[in-house]
Amino acid sequence: MAIIKTLEECTLGEAVKVWNLGFEGYYFDAASTEEKFMKRLDTEGLSPAFSIVAFKEKEPMGIILNGIKESQGRRVAWNGGTGIAAAWRNQGYGQLLMEHTLEVYKKEGVNVATLEAISENQKAIRLYEKLGYRVSDELEYLELAGVLGDNPFKERGNYQIVKGLPQEAGTLSFYKGFYPWQTHWERAAGGEAVFLQDSAGNRWGYAYFRRSFDQKGRHTGTTLYQCESDPDHPDADIIVMGLLEAVFGAMDVDIKRIIINLPKSSYTYPHMRRIGFKPFARQVFMLKEIHKQYLDLSRSES
Incomplete structure (x- = not known):
């Protein structure tokens, strides 16, 4: 019989060991070190109190990392990784x-x-699915590297770009608080944000992102977490394209551009594909209602 403990009851060495065993032979290299593991817990909002480790014969053999947060009075949980050591797989x-x-x-x-x-x-x-989850959307990691010959972005019309902080996006009525956990503003805390507003100061779109630099301070890449407009605004297309230009510029710089876990149902998705972004990883986004409340996933706040 397996003994289940919370992650906070385990040593850091046990946690890293079972993580690496659990993801051995996975679809991509998920191997970790103690330093990387601790950083992952912090940056992705994962809680040792809610995460669990299974032991068999006094050895750790399975792990699930979990995070829980409040979102407009609702409690949202995220499973940040489920791994079982190879010797114990296919046994339930x-x-x-x-x-x-x-x-x-x-x-x-x-x-x-x-x-x-x-x-x-x-x-x-x-x-x-057997446990009650359902596929809510398909997700893609998108990438576009290098220089584009032509600037794909349109004029912003009478709208203005203003800079801000990622957390400001969470106050907007159309913020996508029920997009995948890793795209939430908390994951981009300390990064950058831009907002598109009209002459009256009303904000109709947002985007937040991180830029990466090499040791010489040269810009090498930009990772976009979310880019959204108010879906009911008649200029939603102009708003999204204006935000993308503010994030990525005229696409005339040789950098790597990444968009993480973008739902294919997103208004932004077809714009990214037309610009030239291509998928390099695909996932499904799954949800399970537990304590039921009405969830409007298309216009949820955080």
Whole structure:
């Protein structure tokens, strides 16, 4: 029988060991070190109190990392990774850990549980569906590197770009608080944000992002977390394109541009594909209602 502990009851060495064992042979290299593991918990808002580790024969053999936060009076949970050591796979331990995680969510008053799964990982997706999750959207990581010959962006009309902080996006009525967890403004805290507003100061769109630099201070890349306009605004197209120009410039600089976990249902998605962004990873976004409340996922706030 497996013994389940919270992550805070484990040593850091045990946590890193089981994480690496659990993701051995995964779709991408998820190996971690103690330093990287601690940074992941911090930057992704994962809680040792809500995360769990399974032990078998006194050795750690399975792990689920979890985060829980408030969003406009609702409790939202995110499964930030489920891993089972190779020697214990296909024996029901993944389901055991997921069931225990759902009990944690219920105890903590979670209203909606979220997770992402690699699109090719049909076995995991079937398990999550068995436990009551449903696929809410398809997600893509998009990339565009190098220089474009022509500036793809349109004029902004009578709108103005103003700079701000990522957390300011969370105060807007059309903020996408129920997009994937890793795209929320908290994940971009300390980064940059731009807003598009009219002459009266009304903000009709937002984008937040991070820029990366090499050791010589040269701009090497930009990662975009969210770029959205008020979906009911008649100039939504102009707003989105104006924001993208503010984030990426005229596309005449040789850098890498990344967009993480962009829902294919997003108003922004077709704009990105037309510009030339191409997918390099695909996932599904899955939700499970626990303590039911009305969830308008298209216009939710955080």
